[in-house]
Amino acid sequence: MPDMLNIEGLHAGYADSIVLNDVSLSLDQGETLALLGRNGTGKTTLINTVVGVTRRHKGSIQLGGQPLEHLAPHVRARAGIGWVPQERNIFRSLTVHENLTAVARPGSWTPAKVYDTFPRLAERKGNMGAQLSGGEQQMLAIGRALVLNPRLLLLDEPTEGLAPILVEEVLRGIENVTKNEGLSVIIVEQHPQLILAISQRAVILDRGTVVHQGPAHELRHDQALLNRWLGVSV
């Protein structure tokens, strides 16, 4: 069976500038991959290249064996790519429930299941998107991606700017999604300790190239590697 996601020899960037340099990685069904690296190392560019909104210069991207690299972003979405960009992508003038029902597509993820995963959203069902806290908006953005019933979910810094208690709540929700549903996820995160704890695989980018790739539990306990590439202590 092919990998859920397979990227080979990817070079991509913006207009003529190349940010990603020969990136290769793969991800199985049901796996979570922590995508790490200092600021400006190309994490968002990699996510955006899988989505199809940057310029790809070279290399292949396959989803479940299907080549994606020549497809438009909306066709990639239909093929099973769910995307939660850094700037939380919700309708601010619709209610929580309308946000979820407006985009839902047939599949196992329904608004009701999103409420089970993020009970806080159930309590805010009738609130406008604009009235939600940052953490609640993030949960709603993830919920909106889930009701599209993707095969691969791409989350760009889902806990950025959140209070610690909400960080835990968002990460717990993400962990349940991957554990119970067999969904593949790539998460860009600035808190390596937290994200490695709920991931199976880890990739570190530095200046647009993959400098480390391996099991998340190994990296989580490898102080030297974390220090070298991320400048953090565990």
Ligand SMILES: Nc1ncnc2c1ncn2[C@@H]1O[C@H](COP(=O)(O)OP(=O)(O)OP(=O)(O)O)[C@@H](O)[C@H]1O
């Ligand atoms: N729209 C753009 N046009 C041109 N260059 C860009 C654009 N977006 C990002 N870049 C450049 O690409 C490089 C990688 O940026 P990217 O946002 O992918 O890094 P990142 O690892 O996600 O960083 P951060 O953690 O700060 O979000 C940077 O040098 C950045 O200046």
